[in-house]
Amino acid sequence: MIFSPMINSNKNSIALQTILYKEIMRFFRIWTQTLLPPAITMTLYFIIFGKLIGKQLPSIEGFSYIQYIVPGLVMMSIMTNAYSNTSSSFFGAKFSKSIEEMLVSSMSNYIILCGYMFSGALRGLLVGIIVMLVALLFTHLYIHNAAIVISMAILVSMLFSLGGFINGIFAKRFDDVAFVPTFILTPLTYLGGVFYSIKQLPPFWKKISLINPLLNMIDTFRYGILGISDVNVYDAFLLTIFLFIGLFMWCLFLLKKGVGLRS
Amino acid sequence: MLALTVKNLTKIYPNKLTALKGIHFSIAQGDFFGLLGPNGAGKSTTIGILSSLVKKTSGTVRVFEYDIDTDFEAAKACIGIVPQEINFNPFEKIMDILVNQAGYYGISRKIAIPRAELYLKEMGLWESREKRVSQLSGGMKRRLMIARALVNEPKLLILDEPTAGVDVELRHSLWKFLTDLNKQSTTIILTTHYLEEAEKLCKNVAIIDQGKIIKNASTNSLINDMAIHTVILKLATPIHSLMKLGNYFCRLLDNLTIEVELLKNQSLNGLFDELSKQHIQINSIHNKTNRLEELFIRLISENKASSL
Numbered sequence: 001m002i003f004s005p006m007i008n009s010n011k012n013s014i015a016l017q018t019i020l021y022k023e024i025m026r027f028f029r030i031w032t033q034t035l036l037p038p039a040i041t042m043t044l045y046f047i048i049f050g051k052l053i054g055k056q057l058p059s060i061e062g063f064s065y066i067q068y069i070v071p072g073l074v075m076m077s078i079m080t081n082a083y084s085n086t087s088s089s090f091f092g093a094k095f096s097k098s099i100e101e102m103l104v105s106s107m108s109n110y111i112i113l114c115g116y117m118f119s120g121a122l123r124g125l126l127v128g129i130i131v132m133l134v135a136l137l138f139t140h141l142y143i144h145n146a147a148i149v150i151s152m153a154i155l156v157s158m159l160f161s162l163g164g165f166i167n168g169i170f171a172k173r174f175d176d177v178a179f180v181p182t183f184i185l186t187p188l189t190y191l192g193g194v195f196y197s198i199k200q201l202p203p204f205w206k207k208i209s210l211i212n213p214l215l216n217m218i219d220t221f222r223y224g225i226l227g228i229s230d231v232n233v234y235d236a237f238l239l240t241i242f243l244f245i246g247l248f249m250w251c252l253f254l255l256k257k258g259v260g261l262r263s
Numbered sequence: 264m265l266a267l268t269v270k271n272l273t274k275i276y277p278n279k280l281t282a283l284k285g286i287h288f289s290i291a292q293g294d295f296f297g298l299l300g301p302n303g304a305g306k307s308t309t310i311g312i313l314s315s316l317v318k319k320t321s322g323t324v325r326v327f328e329y330d331i332d333t334d335f336e337a338a339k340a341c342i343g344i345v346p347q348e349i350n351f352n353p354f355e356k357i358m359d360i361l362v363n364q365a366g367y368y369g370i371s372r373k374i375a376i377p378r379a380e381l382y383l384k385e386m387g388l389w390e391s392r393e394k395r396v397s398q399l400s401g402g403m404k405r406r407l408m409i410a411r412a413l414v415n416e417p418k419l420l421i422l423d424e425p426t427a428g429v430d431v432e433l434r435h436s437l438w439k440f441l442t443d444l445n446k447q448s449t450t451i452i453l454t455t456h457y458l459e460e461a462e463k464l465c466k467n468v469a470i471i472d473q474g475k476i477i478k479n480a481s482t483n484s485l486i487n488d489m490a491i492h493t494v495i496l497k498l499a500t501p502i503h504s505l506m507k508l509g510n511y512f513c514r515l516l517d518n519l520t521i522e523v524e525l526l527k528n529q530s531l532n533g534l535f536d537e538l539s540k541q542h543i544q545i546n547s548i549h550n551k552t553n554r555l556e557e558l559f560i561r562l563i564s565e566n567k568a569s570s571l
Binding site: 019021097098106 | 276311314316317318336337339340349350351352353355359360364366367368370371411
């Protein structure tokens with residue numbers, strides 16, 4: 001009787017709120033490490049690439065260079081911050097063994113996963129908003145399609161948060177937490193059309209670039225803001241949703257198996 | 264009602280180490296149960312399986328009739344765990360740790376905050392509630408682990424060596440707290456290396472060695488069944504030689520100390536009669552070692568010899 005579905009759903013909701021509250025407080029407490037650095041880095045990007053170098057570059061499909069790179073830089077910030085929030089927080093909990101507080105409780109695995117996923121996504125989105133506000137100090141922007149902007153930003157933030165969760169599960173040392181962002185995510189992001197249009201590439205490299213899922217996400221977000229894109233927006237959404245479902249199921253499987261968590 | 268039923272529990276680690284070899288035991292509701300054994304016997308693996316931090320290889324575990332495989336949420340809601348190793352986020356505040364732990368069990372902040380206050384006061388940590396874990400002493404961290412395990416008000420509290428490294432005063436206050444908690448119907452499972460602690464607190468004990476339960480009985484019956492126990496007599500006046508004390512096997516350790524082995528059918532009264540006959544005055548008497556400790560050492564030695 002005690003574990004009727006309604007009571008269970010209320011308990012799960014409280015458990016989820018608890019993780020969210022704890023994680024949000026964590027990244028606000030260390031805001032000089034979590035929120036301030038991306039704002040400073042992106043300000044430098046806008047000054048150097050947007051104002052100093054960008055002034056000398058021709059417009060791309062009717063937009064100034066700084067306007068062109070803003071959506072990519074916003075998306076890059078969302079991706080890296082959502083990823084690093086979850087990977088570092090989850091690995092930190094594993095390292096201090098405080099993750100056991102959650103594992104021994106009556107909370108379901110999917111609540112643990114959703115708690116970390118939503119909190120990582122929130123940090124990613126918050127940093128995305130900060131970067132967007134910084135961008136507005138340097139240029140003006142009009143939103144072409146708000147629904148695409150919002151839905152892609154939310155989807156990507158959750159997707160990368162799940163990626164960080166998997167990294168946190170497999171990581172055995174702090175070095176392992178930095179490996180994927182440094183050697184995989186950063187190259188894929190920089191080659192994912194943040195600073196250029198793939199139309200400028202030779203046909204072979206253009207085809208190779210299209211395999212990069214990050215290009216699809218960044219360009220779809222750019223379409224939502226500027227109304228221009230190098231990729232098919234609907235295909236990009238499908239790909240992102242497919243990846244999201246795949247990673248979510250993988251995370252649940254890893255939690256159920258107790259990989260890296262239970263001996 | 265049974266608080267815990269363990270059947271045929273086996274654990275083989277990936278490195279092929281068999282930590283548990285099909286153990287069976289059950290614990291009645293309201294019991295204070297000691298799980299004793301030498302290092303590497305399988306105590307922590309058993310506790311790990313109960314807390315779900317270790318995956319069992321086979322067997323069944325039921326907590327208040329809830330199977331930990333099929334009804335794991337209900338089973339885990341009944342349990343509070345005090346692990347052997349400190350497992351806090353060192354940057355978290357004490358109050359937050361308790362309120363968050365309650366939250367993981369689905370307990371709202373409205374209920375959790377007064378409950379956290381109650382247990383922090385019980386554990387003498389209320390004044391330190393705004394401190395971070397990294398600012399606490401070892402003993403305070405131990406007490407905090409107990410408070411954290413109680414915040415979901417578990418029906419079954421599992422303590423894995425809770426008094427390891429704790430000073431005598433604190434150990435005694437924890438014993439009193441746990442005894443009171445048990446009287447209020449909380450079932451307690453205790454693993455400890457201090458057999459004095461087990462003898463003092465536990466109503467029933469199981470002795471585990473090499474992954475098998477080699478003895479499972481009430482503490483009193485175990486002690487009563489002991490074939491021999493040794494007492495030390497401190498004399499009021501020195502003696503230089505010792506005559507035979509009836510049927511009692513005894514030896515003079517020094518001119519103020521006699522060691523006597525009491526068989527199961529021999530009483531202390533008889534011994535005192537024999538001492539009186541020889542006009543030997545006794546100042547004090549005590550067991551050579553803790554009685555459960557004597558039994559424990561004998562059982563472990565026998566088990567080792569039989570497994571060779």
